Amino acid sequence: MEDPMYSLQDVIRCDLCETPVPPKHCELCHIHLCEACVEKHLSDQSKDHYIVPFKLRGTIPKCPYHSPKLCIILCKDCNVPICAICSSFGEHVEHTTEDILKAMAEKKELIRKDLQELEESIYPQYQEAALNIPVQRADVNKHSQKLTTALDKQREALHTEIDTTIQGMKSDIDDMDDQNIAAIDGQEVAINKTSTEIKKVIQDLKRLLDTSDVCLVSEYTSRTEEFRNFPAQFQVTSLPTFTPQEINREQINQQIGSLSELVITYPGGTLLDEPRILTDIQTEYKKGLLCVSCLSDSELWTCSGFYDNILRLYNLQGELLRSVQTKSGNVPWDIPVTRSGDLVYTGYWDRSINLVSGKQIETLITLRGWKPRYLCSTASGDLLVIMTSDDGKQTKVVRYSGSTEKQTIQWDDQGKPLYSSRYNTKYLSQNRNLDICVADFEAVVVVSRAGKLRFRYTGPRSTPRESFRSFGITTDSQANILTADNNHRIHIIDQDGLFLHFIHNCGLQDPWGLCVDSRDNLFVADYFTGKVKKLQYYK
Numbered sequence: 049m050e051d052p053m054y055s056l057q058d059v060i061r062c063d064l065c066e067t068p069v070p071p072k073h074c075e076l077c078h079i080h081l082c083e084a085c086v087e088k089h090l091s092d093q094s095k096d097h098y099i100v101p102f103k104l105r106g107t108i109p110k111c112p113y114h115s116p117k118l119c120i121i122l123c124k125d126c127n128v129p130i131c132a133i134c135s136s137f138g139e140h141v142e143h144t145t146e147d148i149l150k151a152m153a154e155k156k157e158l159i160r161k162d163l164q165e166l167e168e169s170i171y172p173q174y175q176e177a178a179l180n181i182p183v184q185r186a187d188v189n190k191h192s193q194k195l196t197t198a199l200d201k202q203r204e205a206l207h208t209e210i211d212t213t214i215q216g217m218k219s220d221i222d223d224m225d226d227q228n229i230a231a232i233d234g235q236e237v238a239i240n241k242t243s244t245e246i247k248k249v250i251q252d253l254k255r256l257l258d259t260s261d262v263c264l265v266s267e268y269t270s271r272t273e274e275f276r277n278f279p280a281q282f283q284v285t286s287l288p289t290f291t292p293q294e295i296n297r298e299q300i301n302q303q304i305g306s307l308s309e310l311v312i313t314y315p316g317g318t319l320l321d322e323p324r325i326l327t328d329i330q331t332e333y334k335k336g337l338l339c340v341s342c343l344s345d346s347e348l349w350t351c352s353g354f355y356d357n358i359l360r361l362y363n364l365q366g367e368l369l370r371s372v373q374t375k376s377g378n379v380p381w382d383i384p385v386t387r388s389g390d391l392v393y394t395g396y397w398d399r400s401i402n403l404v405s406g407k408q409i410e411t412l413i414t415l416r417g418w419k420p421r422y423l424c425s426t427a428s429g430d431l432l433v434i435m436t437s438d439d440g441k442q443t444k445v446v447r448y449s450g451s452t453e454k455q456t457i458q459w460d461d462q463g464k465p466l467y468s469s470r471y472n473t474k475y476l477s478q479n480r481n482l483d484i485c486v487a488d489f490e491a492v493v494v495v496s497r498a499g500k501l502r503f504r505y506t507g508p509r510s511t512p513r514e515s516f517r518s519f520g521i522t523t524d525s526q527a528n529i530l531t532a533d534n535n536h537r538i539h540i541i542d543q544d545g546l547f548l549h550f551i552h553n554c555g556l557q558d559p560w561g562l563c564v565d566s567r568d569n570l571f572v573a574d575y576f577t578g579k580v581k582k583l584q585y586y587k
Contacts, residue, residue: 224310317586327582
């Protein structure tokens with residue numbers, strides 16, 4: 049639409065000298081001014097004046113507390129426009145302030161620079177990395193095919209005596225492929241999530257550049273530094289190799305050869321001595337907050353397994369974005385987010401596992417003779433569910449693909465139970481190396497993908513007499529395991545059960561549910577306060 053200032057039918061003129069198309073405007077006197085008349089107008093000291101570019105006329109907001117005063121000042125501490133009275137009295141007196149137009153110009157310049165860097169540098173890096181994902185997958189398959197071919201040739205030489213052993217090695221290759229693909233899938237998810245966020249930020253920045261809304265622009269906070277640090281990518285340090293041996297029928301198992309392990313190393317971050325609180329979100333739950341699960345780096349689902357039947361989605365500003373009531377009306381016990389972004393929750397009382405997709409709730413699984421407690425969604429899209437028998441004497445972990453049972457993990461090599469049946473709280477998580485980690489109240493029990501016991505963690509060796517009660521559990525991009533305990537702190541241990549660090553100085557009163565986002569920020573559900581704390585624990 050044509051600006052009326054430039055219309056041939058009605059040319060706007062300076063109110064003092066009739067000069068056409070004046071470039072300035074006094075917001076307080078509501079008159080148009082040419083450059084020559086600005087000084088003359090300001091010389092009238094009987095009134096207050098505030099000169100703005102003509103295109104910004106009418107955009108300075110009025111003070112909500114001192115009408116009709118205009119908010120011609122930006123409080124830099126609070127990042128809000130204020131009037132002159134606000135800056136002289138009240139909460140903003142000792143704050144740093146700046147002229148609103150100057151502040152807006154600086155923000156616009158920051159927005160332009162951020163937009164340029166995101167479009168020209170940061171986002172293309174994510175695009176390039178995403179394009180490389182199919183190549184990595186193809187390389188995995190190509191290398192695996194070479195190994196399989198070598199094994200097949202050796203099998204032809206050894207005939208039927210070694211078929212069983214060969215099949216075992218192929219199974220090992222499949223497991224290692226699963227680990228490798230899981231690592232690649234995790235990398236893809238992280239890249240795609242951040243790419244989506246960057247695209248949204250770019251759109252928001254473009255809208256900010258086009259707006260004259262001072263309040264909206266002044267509220268802008270740059271996230272470019274967050275995106276500038278491209279997420280570290282894993283490296284396959286050592287690919288498995290097959291070494292054939294000469295056939296010796298007396299020692300045929302040793303003569304087949306050896307298949308080395310797949311070794312994946314993740315770029316190591318350094319743990320902070322004192323983790324930092326990035327966000328403190330007060331939820332609707334004044335007490336009894338048990339679970340938190342990241343939908344994205346900026347949105348998270350929460351639930352209380354004791355006090356109500358509502359699943360709630362919040363953003364990092366603490367705004368309630370969505371509420372979902374359980375299908376049965378009973379309280380949910382756990383709420384992991386799937387790889388596709390849907391929400392799954394367990395219904396202990398009606399023995400159900402349910403999928404929330406959009407506005408629909410679908411019951412995926414209904415158990416018989418067992419009650420589901422906690423669950424997690426794996427990188428491959430499976431569900432791991434820990435459940436107890438109706439008589440309370442048995443506990444097991446079951447893997448589901450959709451509604452189909454694929455695997456049951458219940459006993460160790462000596463036929464003894466892997467998990468206790470005494471306690472209800474049993475959070476679980478799958479690690480980057482595909483280990484299954486269960487917070488079994490008195491211990492963290494970690495088994496391999498095949499269900500073999502790897503270790504039990506009952507607290508650091510330096511404090512052997514200290515009580516240890518494990519609640520929430522999660523794992524991060526470096527395959528470290530984080531678990532909350534009854535001493536108001538969080539243990540960080542490595543993938544082999546070695547204690548690394550405590551998180552215990554962040555005002556945690558009773559941490560339960562845990563999850564990490566794509567950048568290894570930790571979200572903690574605090575039971576007694578109903579708050580979710582976002583913590584940074586890596587440098």
